[in-house]
Every structure is written in structure tokens, then in C-alpha cells.
Amino acid sequence: MAMMDTTVVIKKVKKVAGHGHHGGAWKVAYADFVTAMMAFFLLMWLINTTSPEQKRGIADYFAPASVSESTSGAGGILGGTALGDDGNKSEGSASVVSELAPEAPTEADQGQSATNGSLASASDEAVRAEQQRREEAAFQSAAQSLRQAMKDMPELAELSKQILIDQTPEGLRIQLIDQEGRSMFEPNSARPNDRARLLLRAVSRVIVQLPNRITVTGHTSATPGQRNQADWQLSAGRADAARAIIQAAGVDPDRVYQVSGKANSDPLYPDDPSLPGNRRIAIVLLREAPVLPSDSSL
Numbered sequence: 001m002a003m004m005d006t007t008v009v010i011k012k013v014k015k016v017a018g019h020g021h022h023g024g025a026w027k028v029a030y031a032d033f034v035t036a037m038m039a040f041f042l043l044m045w046l047i048n049t050t051s052p053e054q055k056r057g058i059a060d061y062f063a064p065a066s067v068s069e070s071t072s073g074a075g076g077i078l079g080g081t082a083l084g085d086d087g088n089k090s091e092g093s094a095s096v097v098s099e100l101a102p103e104a105p106t107e108a109d110q111g112q113s114a115t116n117g118s119l120a121s122a123s124d125e126a127v128r129a130e131q132q133r134r135e136e137a138a139f140q141s142a143a144q145s146l147r148q149a150m151k152d153m154p155e156l157a158e159l160s161k162q163i164l165i166d167q168t169p170e171g172l173r174i175q176l177i178d179q180e181g182r183s184m185f186e187p188n189s190a191r192p193n194d195r196a197r198l199l200l201r202a203v204s205r206v207i208v209q210l211p212n213r214i215t216v217t218g219h220t221s222a223t224p225g226q227r228n229q230a231d232w233q234l235s236a237g238r239a240d241a242a243r244a245i246i247q248a249a250g251v252d253p254d255r256v257y258q259v260s261g262k263a264n265s266d267p268l269y270p271d272d273p274s275l276p277g278n279r280r281i282a283i284v285l286l287r288e289a290p291v292l293p294s295d296s297s298l
Helices: 025-049 052-062 093-100 107-152 194-207 230-248
Strands: 163-167 171-177 214-219 256-261 280-286
Touching: 107 163, 107 171, 107 194, 171 194, 194 230, 194 280, 214 230, 230 256, 230 280
Parallel strands: 214 256
Antiparallel strands: 163 171, 171 280, 214 280
């Protein structure tokens, strides 16, 4: 019995889960989606980081190049046009103009403006405070220098009681006053004596160290029981004579702001206007206000 040659063929079928391969179209759709998301987030970032002026610039860039000035029709595809003012009263070009109009300031913008204004005001106050601090320090140094000069110079030591130094709202005031038996001018004359010249030169050495403008005022004492009209001319003449000595000692003439005479209208000792101490020369180094830019809003 002949044996038959049989061949056994085993066929394996591999089952694939899901829907199988459908091509690469989904990749294109996914790439478009990612691109759109990137553009969206970029737009959100631009909106949050740009100023209102920059937003208006971007809007102007994407606005139509030409806008119809016709007052009729809607300006759209189906709006149509008319010869008169009648017709489709849709917004038309007016809508485009309204979109390009400047935006009203928001509360944040107003708050920012108020903050900038307060910072500018605070800066001005800081400048004034610093100017005042430096001026006070300069005045104190000048007063100390004059007092020290009175101590160091023997010829001035005996005259130290005839100089009064104080600070007033106008500035640093230096007063040269008469004492009993120690006048600074010839009787009823505007001519200064040697004592007055010595004191005025000592004061000038301090004045030249500062840039402030100065005023020079002459005062006389009152005569009991009478009013001497000549005191006005006498006090003004003595102030002008003091001004001449100060300038000759090196003080720039441009720094002299005012020279005046007050006669006996402003006594140093109001309780007794006839005292010799009311006869005096007052020199004031004026306080100088800081130079600031003008405010156009005022």
C-alpha cells in the first residue's frame, strides 16, 4: 500500500484592533489645529501687552485702504447706492469711522495719569525740600564764619556786640546797629565812619561766598515829640553808602536786589523807638526759590 504525501498548510490570521489605517489626512487637520491655537494665544498675548495707542495702530493697519464717503447705502455688498440721502440707512462707512475713533480713557489710564501727576508733584516737593536744606546749611555756615571772624580779628572783637545775625522768612539777616557812643555814621549824615567801613568789609567777605541776592535797608531812630521827614532820605542815603562799600569789597553789583530806607517806621526796639539801637543797616541774603519747569496745566 502506497503512502500518500500530504502537506499541511497552517494559515494564521492576525486580527487588528480598531479601524485600521486610514491614511495621513488626520495629520494635516491636527497641524491646522495647532497653528490656529498658536495664532489665538499670540493674539491674546498681543492684546494684553500692547497699549491703547498700539491697538489703534494695529486696527488702522488692517482697516480698508479706502472708505466710501457716500451718505447713502450701507456700503456692503447688498447695500446699494442712491443718488440722494434716502436709501438703505445702515451704518455704512460710519461704522468704520467709529471703529477708528480714539478710545475713551479707561479707569486704569486715569489712575496711571493721576499716579504720574502725584509723582511729578512729589518730585517738585523733593527739589524744594533739598533746596531749602542746602540753603539753611549755607546760611548757618555763613553766620558761623562771620562770628568766628569777629573772634579772630582783634579789631572786630570789640565791635561784635554791634552785629546781630538771625534768619527770617526772607533769608539770612545781618544787622549793623548803633550803640550808645558807638555810632556808624556821622550825626545826621549818610557818611559812614571807620567803624562802619570795618564792619561792612567783614560782612562782605561772608557775602561773596554765597550766590544769593541781597537787599540793603537803612533805619533811623525816632526823635521824641517830632517827626523828621528828612529821616527817609537819611536812611536811604545810608543804605546806599553801605551798598557802595559792599560792592567795593568784591560783591557783584548784579546781586544787589534792592536798596531802600525805612526811616523810623520799623524800629528794632518798638517799646522805645528813640534808642540808638534802632539806627541800623540791615543786609539780607534772600532765599532763592528753585528753578522749576512751568506747568502748562495751571
